[in-house]
Each structure stands twice: as C-alpha cells, then as structure tokens.
Amino acid sequence: MNDLQQHFNHQLESCPDTIKRWVIGLSGGLDSVVLLHLAARAIPAEQLLVVTVDHQLQAQSSQWTDFCRQLAVSLHLPFYHEQVVVPEGASVERAARDARYRVFEKILQPDDCLLLAHHLNDQAETMLFRLLRGAGVRGLAGIPPRRTFGKASLFRPLLDIARPQLQQWAQAEQLAWVEDPSNRDLSFDRNYLRHKVIPVLEARWPRFARRWASTARFMRESEQLHQDLAIIDSESVALGDGLDCSALAQLSPARQNNLLRFWCRAADVVLSERQLLAIKQLIGAADDRQPVVQLGHLQLRRYQGVLLLQTDDTELEWGDRPLIASLELPQGRLVVSESAVRGLKSLAGVTLRNRRDGDRCRPLGRGGSCSLKKLFQESGIPAWQRRSWPVCVVGDEIVALPGICVCENWQSEKKGSGFALKWQPTALSVKGDSDTL
Numbered sequence: 001m002n003d004l005q006q007h008f009n010h011q012l013e014s015c016p017d018t019i020k021r022w023v024i025g026l027s028g029g030l031d032s033v034v035l036l037h038l039a040a041r042a043i044p045a046e047q048l049l050v051v052t053v054d055h056q057l058q059a060q061s062s063q064w065t066d067f068c069r070q071l072a073v074s075l076h077l078p079f080y081h082e083q084v085v086v087p088e089g090a091s092v093e094r095a096a097r098d099a100r101y102r103v104f105e106k107i108l109q110p111d112d113c114l115l116l117a118h119h120l121n122d123q124a125e126t127m128l129f130r131l132l133r134g135a136g137v138r139g140l141a142g143i144p145p146r147r148t149f150g151k152a153s154l155f156r157p158l159l160d161i162a163r164p165q166l167q168q169w170a171q172a173e174q175l176a177w178v179e180d181p182s183n184r185d186l187s188f189d190r191n192y193l194r195h196k197v198i199p200v201l202e203a204r205w206p207r208f209a210r211r212w213a214s215t216a217r218f219m220r221e222s223e224q225l226h227q228d229l230a231i232i233d234s235e236s237v238a239l240g241d242g243l244d245c246s247a248l249a250q251l252s253p254a255r256q257n258n259l260l261r262f263w264c265r266a267a268d269v270v271l272s273e274r275q276l277l278a279i280k281q282l283i284g285a286a287d288d289r290q291p292v293v294q295l296g297h298l299q300l301r302r303y304q305g306v307l308l309l310q311t312d313d314t315e316l317e318w319g320d321r322p323l324i325a326s327l328e329l330p331q332g333r334l335v336v337s338e339s340a341v342r343g344l345k346s347l348a349g350v351t352l353r354n355r356r357d358g359d360r361c362r363p364l365g366r367g368g369s370c371s372l373k374k375l376f377q378e379s380g381i382p383a384w385q386r387r388s389w390p391v392c393v394v395g396d397e398i399v400a401l402p403g404i405c406v407c408e409n410w411q412s413e414k415k416g417s418g419f420a421l422k423w424q425p426t427a428l429s430v431k432g433d434s435d436t437l
C-alpha cells in the first residue's frame with residue numbers, strides 16, 4: 001500500500017467507532033477526487049455517500065456534476081447532488097460555501113461524518129488570508145482537522161498533505177479530474193494568494209506551509225485556553241442573562257475583552273476592536289442615558305449596572321390581542337401557567353395591549369393605585385423593554401402586568417389557583433461556544 005493510502009487509513013482509525021456513514025464532499029477537483037478514491041479503497045461502499053453541490057455559477061457546472069456522478073457510479077457508490085442558487089453579494093465564494101454547507105447540514109445524520117479534501121496548502125492560504133484581514137488567535141487557528149457539524153461531525157483527513165503530493169498520487173493512479181477556470185481568476189483574493197503570493201514564499205521557505213500548520217495548532221490550543229478562561233470568568237461576572245459591569249471591571253483589560261468576545265460570539269457576533277471600545281464606553285456611561293451599542297442585528301445595553309444583549313428593539317404591537325395561552329414571539333415569551341399563589345382568576349375577556357401614557361392600576365396588596373411607570377421602576381424593568389411589555393386589560397381596566405402584578409378584584413379566590421403570567425423579553429445568555437471554525 002502506498003504512503004498516501006496508509007496515511008488516510010491511519011487518519012480514519014483515529015475517528016470514533018460510532019461513525020456509521022462517511023459523506024464525501026466531491027467537487028470534481030483534484031483534491032476531492034483523490035479523497036474519494038482513497039475512501040473508496042478503505043471504506044465499504046454501503047457506508048459511503050458521495051455528495052456534489054452544483055453552485056450554478058459557471059456555464060459548465062452541470063457537466064461537472066455529471067462528471068462527479070459518473071465517477072461515483074464507476075466506483076459503485078451512492079451519489080447525491082443538489083443545485084443551489086447562490087445569492088449575489090459582496091463575496092460569491094463565501095455565499096457559495098454557505099449554500100454548500102447548508103446542503104451538507106441537511107443531509108447529515110447524527111452518526112455521519114463529512115469528509116472534505118482540504119490540504120496543507122489550503123491551510124497556509126487560509127492563515128495568510130486571515131492575517132491580511134487582521135485576524136486574532138481564533139482566526140489564525142486556521143482550518144480545524146475535525147469538529148462537530150450540525151448533528152454530525154466533519155473531518156479533513158488530508159489536512160497534513162501538501163497539494164503536490166496529492167497531484168503525484170493522482171497522476172500515478174491515472175485519475176481524471178476537472179479544472180474550474182474560476183480558480184485562475186486573480187480578482188478573487190484566494191486565487192491571488194495561491195498563484196502570486198504563496199509561490200514566492202515557497203521558493204524562499206520551502207517548508208513554510210508545514211511550519212504554519214504548527215502555528216495553527218498552537219493557536220487552536222491558545223484559543224481553547226481563552227475559552228476556558230472565559231467560562232471561569234463568566235462564573236463571577238454573569239448575572240442572569242447579562243454581565244455585571246462592576247464584576248467585569250475587576251478583571252484585567254485583556255480578560256474583559258476575552259469574556260466580552262466569547263459572550264458576544266455565543267450570539268454569533270464577532271466583535272471588532274471598534275465595537276469593543278464602544279462597549280467599554282457603554283460600561284462607563286450613565287444609566288439615565290439609556291446607552292446602547294448596535295452589534296449587527298443585536299443591541300448591547302447597560303441597565304442598572306448589567307450588560308444585556310437584546311435581539312431586537314422593534315416595538316411589539318399587541319393590538320388588543322386576546323390572552324388565550326402562552327406565546328412565543330421573536331421579542332419575547334409570554335408564559336401562562338397555573339399559579340402557585342393567587343393568580344389572575346380568569347383569562348375570559350382579557351386582552352393584551354401596549355402601555356399608554358398615564359396608565360395606572362391597583363396592584364393587589366398595595367392598597368391603592370400606582371402608575372405603571374413606578375411599577376416598572378420598582379421591578380427593575382429596563383426602560384427600553386417597557387414599550388413592548390404586555391398590559392392585560394378587560395375593557396378599560398388593567399387587570400395584570402405579567403411578571404409584575406395582578407390587580408385588585410382580578411385575583412383568584414384562593415392560593416394555588418388562577419393563572420400566573422410572565423413576560424420574558426428575549427435576551428441572550430452566556431454559554432460556552434463550540435469550535436465552529
């Protein structure tokens with residue numbers, strides 16, 4: 001058996017025994033054709049599935065799909081293909097990749113492993129590309145050899161192999177593959193690096209890609225340590241769904257940044273340096289100014305010394321909606337359950353509306369009327385959440401404020417009966433982040 005096949009078989013042995021099916025991403029290019037042949041010689045056909053995604057970006061794309069199908073058929077392997085429509089936008093490469101990964105994710109079952117043919121030169125290119133864009137430790141960790149992927153796992157068994165070795169093997173085995181002419185288009189940054197920059201580095205430092213692969217491993221380890229530290233720090237800084245600003249300020253600036261990055265990444269936000277700076281200013285701003293930092297589709301706010309990440313600020317219009325049962329909305333969750341104390345006696349005729357200027361009600365046990373503004377303040381409800389807070393009314397009378405009070409004359413007869421109401425505005429909590437590179 002030759003070296004490359006041995007290497008591949010050895011890589012497979014390092015995978016968990018629980019894997020039932022291997023799904024091979026076949027583009028028809030040299031790398032994935034080699035991967036397919038290696039896999040077909042090492043894995044029984046009934047445990048393999050070949051998948052090709054047609055991005056429809058080139059006139060010949062359906063011919064490439066035909067090529068891939070014929071190759072799979074010639075090896076007696078099951079084949080699946082799907083055409084995707086890649087949305088136009090700033091980066092076609094990225095959009096195509098996202099569309100492709102969505103197809104993979106749809107197909108994969110829990111005990112599947114997706115095999116992709118990234119190699120050592122892809123790793124070097126990725127690192128250089130990210131460095132040029134100002135990546136940090138996480139970006140320079142490069143392409144990970146394995147990770148979880150949706151319900152399944154993803155593995156790149158050729159990541160230690162240089163492209164010339166794949167080419168030699170393909171030639172020795174007399175394999176055929178397709179060449180994508182767009183790989184020569186130097187207007188794409190990746191192609192420019194591959195054809196113009198990397199060869200210059202290679203000529204002077206022939207082993208640079210292998211050295212960078214070690215750097216990527218160091219970076220991955222460092223990134224893991226950063227994540228571990230963020231989890232430790234969040235134990236003392238997390239408060240409910242938010243971060244306690246004074247506890248955060250006790251950490252060193254680097255640990256603050258680290259925790260903020262991880263916390264935001266859990267909500268899919270990658271913080272830029274400018275955004276980090278804005279957050280630091282937000283931490284020091286006065287509460288009455290209702291400070292906010294916009295982070296893409298999210299908003300970071302500070303209220304009563306706590307940083308909160310909100311999904312959306314669009315005001316929720318209740319529009320006299322009848323209160324029937326619990327509700328799940330993008331802006332929050334209205335929970336209706338059995339009350340352990342004296343809850344709202346009935347839902348009959350109760351509707352939900354937005355708060356109005358000058359609204360007052362008579363909370364149970366208070367012995368008088370009180371403004372909603374005061375009730376919100378006393379309950380520590382941040383000002384920006386009040387506009388969308390549901391107000392329960394029967395006709396013109398306020399009968400309850402979910403999570404805050406039930407009003408006189410609307411409570412159940414005895415304890416442990418009636419309905420408990422809660423309004424939980426959507427907020428994102430601190431949680432560990434898996435490796436999603």
Ligand SMILES: Nc1ncnc2c1ncn2[C@@H]1O[C@H](COP(=O)(O)OP(=O)(O)OP(=O)(O)O)[C@@H](O)[C@H]1O
Pocket residue numbers: 024025026027031032051052053054055097100115116117118122126
């Ligand atoms: N159209 C496709 N259909 C199925 N699999 C594909 C397709 N294109 C790429 N792949 C798989 O993904 C691997 C990497 O391809 P490519 O280098 O184009 O990837 P990328 O995911 O865009 O790269 P990167 O992750 O480095 O940005 C290929 O070797 C192949 O296994």
